[in-house]
Amino acid sequence: MARDRFDLIVFDWDGTLSDSTAHIAESLQAACRDLRLPVPAPDAARYVIGLGLRDALETVAPTLLPADYPRLVERYRYHFLSGEPGLALFDGALEMLQSLRAAGYFLAVATGKNRVGLNRALARTQLASLFDATRCADESFSKPHPAMLHELTRELGQENDRTVMIGDTTHDLQMAINAGVTPVAVTYGAHRPEPLIAMQPAYCATSIAELSDWLHANA
Numbered sequence: 001m002a003r004d005r006f007d008l009i010v011f012d013w014d015g016t017l018s019d020s021t022a023h024i025a026e027s028l029q030a031a032c033r034d035l036r037l038p039v040p041a042p043d044a045a046r047y048v049i050g051l052g053l054r055d056a057l058e059t060v061a062p063t064l065l066p067a068d069y070p071r072l073v074e075r076y077r078y079h080f081l082s083g084e085p086g087l088a089l090f091d092g093a094l095e096m097l098q099s100l101r102a103a104g105y106f107l108a109v110a111t112g113k114n115r116v117g118l119n120r121a122l123a124r125t126q127l128a129s130l131f132d133a134t135r136c137a138d139e140s141f142s143k144p145h146p147a148m149l150h151e152l153t154r155e156l157g158q159e160n161d162r163t164v165m166i167g168d169t170t171h172d173l174q175m176a177i178n179a180g181v182t183p184v185a186v187t188y189g190a191h192r193p194e195p196l197i198a199m200q201p202a203y204c205a206t207s208i209a210e211l212s213d214w215l216h217a218n219a
Contacts, residue, residue, distance in 0.1 A: 004219070006164045006182070008105070008107075008158040008162060009219065010108045011109055011110075011167075012110060012172045013111040013121065014189075014190070015167075015189025015190040018087055018088070018089055021049055023086075023087060027080040028076060030079040035068070037072075050190065051171055053114065098130065100212075103216070106133075107132055111135070112171075114136050135148040135151055145175065149179035161180070164176075164219065165181050170196060173196065183199065185204045186206075
């Protein structure tokens with residue numbers, strides 16, 4: 001099936017497909033509280049979502065000694081995992097992915113999660129079979145480095161100019177720009193609309209329904 005513009009559609013996970021940003025931010029705040037560190041404000045905690053965990057923690061807790069980061073990681077994972085079973089996909093995300101798959105697009109994930117965390121999320125949501133490839137921050141460079149997207153395009157034999165990256169953070173959009181692929185933003189996740197719009201993505205969706213409609217009409 002010939003497509004007008006794209007062959008490969010890459011999604012971020014948290015805040016783009018999974019309604020998890022509030023829980024991640026609260027887990028980061030709780031981990032800092034456990035270690036009696038300054039607790040980041042909600043916007044600051046949400047800003048680092050999408051980065052690899054170490055980069056995120058270094059940003060929210062810059063005064064912590066490097067030797068103490070494993071303790072902060074452990075406390076973050078404790079709080080995150082305690083609420084993870086209650087996390088769900090955004091309404092319409094499953095149907096959107098199924099319709100794109102049926103239309104013949106290659107689908108992939110590029111996420112700041114680690115491999116264990118993404119595999120657990122894919123198993124919980126039963127989405128693994130819908131994706132042709134996935135990349136995580138612990139097996140590549142963290143966003144906004146372009147490596148994850150370059151690795152995905154090479155693995156799937158796709159061209160950068162026929163690839164779109166969809167995400168809810170400026171980290172996602174900057175990664176797309178750095179990789180030479182088309183950035184598309186969603187405004188229902190971690191970052192506020194204004195900085196996303198300022199990066200001039202090809203489209204800015206306010207809901208899964210809008211994103212799905214745009215992809216089917218323009219991809």
